[in-house]
Amino acid sequence: xxxxxxxxxxxxxxxxxxxxxxxxxxxxxxxxxxxxxxxxxxxxxxxxxxxxxxxxxxxxxxxxxxxxxxxxxxxxxxxxxxxxxxxxxxxxxxxxxxxxxxxxxxxxxxxxxxxxxx
Amino acid sequence: xxxxxxxxxxxxxxxxxxxxxxxxxxxxxxxxxxxxxxxxxxxxxxxxxxxxxxxxxxxxxxxxxxxxxxxxxxxxxxxxxxxxxxxxxxxxxxxxxxxxxxxxxxxx
Numbered sequence: 001x002x003x004x005x006x007x008x009x010x011x012x013x014x015x016x017x018x019x020x021x022x023x024x025x026x027x028x029x030x031x032x033x034x035x036x037x038x039x040x041x042x043x044x045x046x047x048x049x050x051x052x053x054x055x056x057x058x059x060x061x062x063x064x065x066x067x068x069x070x071x072x073x074x075x076x077x078x079x080x081x082x083x084x085x086x087x088x089x090x091x092x093x094x095x096x097x098x099x100x101x102x103x104x105x106x107x108x109x110x111x112x113x114x115x116x117x118x
Numbered sequence: 119x120x121x122x123x124x125x126x127x128x129x130x131x132x133x134x135x136x137x138x139x140x141x142x143x144x145x146x147x148x149x150x151x152x153x154x155x156x157x158x159x160x161x162x163x164x165x166x167x168x169x170x171x172x173x174x175x176x177x178x179x180x181x182x183x184x185x186x187x188x189x190x191x192x193x194x195x196x197x198x199x200x201x202x203x204x205x206x207x208x209x210x211x212x213x214x215x216x217x218x219x220x221x222x223x224x225x226x
Contacts, residue, residue, distance in 0.1 A: 035215070045155075045163065045206055045217040061214045095162055103210060104153060104168030111162050 002026040004096055004109035011115045017084040020112045022096030029077040030054040033099040036070060036081045038092040039111075048094075051079055086116045120145055120209050124218035130226040137194040139221045141207035146187045148211030154183055154192045155206045157220075163206065167192060199225070 007021040022034070036048040049060035051070040058070045069082045079096060093111040100106030121144040131137055141152070150170040155163035165174040167183035170190055180195045194201055202225050207218040 044219050045208070047215040047217070050213075059213060102169050102172070103151060104165060104172075104174070105155075105208070105210060106165055106168075106174065108162040108164075 002098065002107045004098060004107055006094075006096060006109040006112045009113040009115070011117065012086050014087055014116055014118055016086050016116075017082055018086060018114050019080055019082045020094050020096075020114070021078055021080050022109050023076065023078045024098070025077065027098075029072075029074065034072075034079050035097040035099065035105065036068075037095045037097055039095070040089070040092040043092075046092075048081070053077075053079065083114075086114075088116050090114065091116045119214055120147065120212065120216050122207050122209060122216055122218035124205075124207055124221045126221060127219075128222045128224060130224050131197055132226045133197050133199055135197050137192075137197055137201070137223055139192040139194075139205055139207075139223070141185075141190040141192070141218050143188040143190070143209060147190075147209045150186050151209060151211030152183075152185070152190050153208045153210060155208065156201075156203045157206065158203045166205075194223075197223075 003025045005023045010018050012018050030053050035050050038046050051058045053072045067084050072079045093113050095111050096109040097105045098107040123142045125140045152170045154167040157163045166177050171183045182193050184191050202223050204220045204222050206220050
């Protein structure tokens with residue numbers, strides 16, 4: 001079955017960068033676009049961007065332009081999300097999401113908590 | 119950007135009752151690409167409905183979605199204890215993809 005397994009929790013200082021991974025299995029990696037979404041503590045869901053694992057093309061939410069980079073490693077069927085110049089309000093759980101049937105957001109990773117604190 | 123407004127913010131009901139959750143979009147949702155997610159504390163969101171009215175795999179038929187254009191509804195008939203959670207609507211028809219602020223369904 002489809003599995004999305006994310007890397008573990010991170011604690012970072014303001015101004016640092018974080019790199020979150022999402023290892024996929026159970027399907028053909030290049031067949032499905034992937035999104036990144038985040039959720040601050042007690043808050044709602046916020047879309048960050050999308051990556052096409054086939055060609056590597058990306059599109060980012062304007063709010064994150066210049067600070068986020070999404071990449072993929074086809075040899076390990078893994079996608080990555082790097083967020084730089086971290087601030088305290090970047091503290092959130094970050095999710096990877098696989099696009100499924102009829103463009104729906106079908107499968108979600110378990111989430112990675114990133115805490116930004118001095 | 120399409121803004122999604124969910125109502126009510128909190129819904130207090132008893133098991134066995136019917137829940138009706140609303141999601142209104144600031145402009146028409148392309149291709150009715152409107153989804154509903156359920157989220158429980160400490161868990162990732164779970165897809166319930168996509169394309170406004172199609173149930174995701176494994177979702178019981180007491181959960182249904184309806185609507186088109188700018189007005190959408192999630193209905194859960196005969197609430198069970200497992201249904202009490204936060205529900206989000208989402209539009210994925212046009213970028214940036216956006217979510218509603220959520221409706222908390224709590225036990226009365």
